[in-house]
Amino acid sequence: MWDATSRGRSLLGFSVTLTRTKIFFPTALVCTVAFLFCLNTLEKKYPHTAHESLIYLPSGKFLKGAALGYDELISDILWIRALGYFGDHCKTDKQYTFLSHILDVVTILDPLYQPPYEFGGIVLAGEAGDVDASIALLKKGMAHVRRDHPRFYYFYFFLAFDYMYYKDDYLTAARYLEQAAKFPESPAYLARLAARLYADGNSPAAAIPFLQEMIQSTDRPDLKSQLVERLHQVTHQANLNMLTPALDTYYRTFEEYPPSLAALVSTGIIDHIPVDPRGGTYYISSDARSVENTIKTDPLKVHIKKNKGPRQKDIPLPMRVPEYD
Incomplete structure (x- = not known):
């Protein structure tokens, strides 16, 4: 017998209270627990073998039928x-x-439990590189989680980020943000950010508010550090996108390239020299035709593919949950 009343769990910074009374372990539960126990044992001795053995985890549909009512456990x-x-x-x-x-x-x-959808929506796209899986999981969450959940608007928010940052589809992203902004729990700036996406077709700076909100929404140190690193990369790229055109403006005005970035400030072309959050310093290259940084990195690759326009099934109709296959 396994008995737990008002068992609280807090994972990824979210909390939920579960109630279980007089739970008897069915065969499927025992098999699942045994599988996970063996997996953990193998992981200690043979890490690679244990990770590969996850391929044998049964499908959710099979386990749901075999769990005999103990799905949530x-x-x-x-x-x-x-x-x-x-x-x-x-x-x-x-x-x-x-x-x-x-x-x-x-x-x-457990289709009603919100945190796995939100966690997967962030990690599958940002770390695993599987944007389509991220989008599918978020839409799945929208189809199952109650709309009055205090974090329901995050489904729209993360979908907007996926379409903007990875799909280069600013129109669909803006429409998802419009839906997110209608929830009373959502930040007030979302409506303004949606307007910015409609107006600004291809700017890394548009990703900064998304990443800042994502960092604040999680308490997991490992995920937070990955998001902070991504934020620094995007900020660096946005800085370059601001400084490089400023060189051309200086050249068109004075018919020569500036001797330093300080000249861009003194002539009023830019307000200030941006700070690199990674700790590097911006300077003008030896040929005076480009801006470089003391930290050498490859250009940030933001988008996976470019779409001429949003697919009809991707556009969220007002207050309607997009279909989930």
Whole structure:
């Protein structure tokens, strides 16, 4: 017998209270727990073998039928496993091969629990590089989580980020933000940010408010550090995008390139020399035709692909949840 009353769990900075009374372990539950116990044992002795064995985790539909009513308990176990899996790989190889599968199983077993959708929406796109899986999981959450959940607007918010940052689809992103702004719990600036996306078709600076909000929304140190690093990269790219045209403006005005960035400030072309949050310093190259930084990095690749326009099924109609396949 397993009995728990008002059991609170706080994962990824979110809290929820679960009530379980007089729970008897069915065969499916015992098998699942045994599977996870063996997985943890293997992980200690043979890390790579244990990670590969996750491919044998049954599908969510199979486990939901075999759990005999104990879906949420098995979902809890696998949700904790998903967080551990992410944490382990975040510190090592940054390969998240089975994370999407684990989160899919978790959300099939307990479709009303919001945190796995939000966590997966951030990590699958930003760390695993699977933007389509991120979008699918967020839309799945919108179809199942109650609309009066205090963080429901984050589904629209993260979908807007995915379409803007990875898909280069600013129109769809702006429409999702418009929907997010209608929720009373959402930040007041979302409506202004939506207007900015409508007006600004391709600027890394538009991603900065998104990343800042994402950093504030999580208490997990490993995820927060990844988001902060991404924010620094985007800010650096936005700084370059501001400084480079300023050189051309100076040349057109004075028919020569500036001797230093300070000349751009003294002539009023820019208000200030931006600060690199990574700790580097901006300077004008030896040929005076480009802006460089003391920290050498490749140009930030923001978007995965360019769309001429949003697909009809991607556009959220007013106050309607997009379909989830």
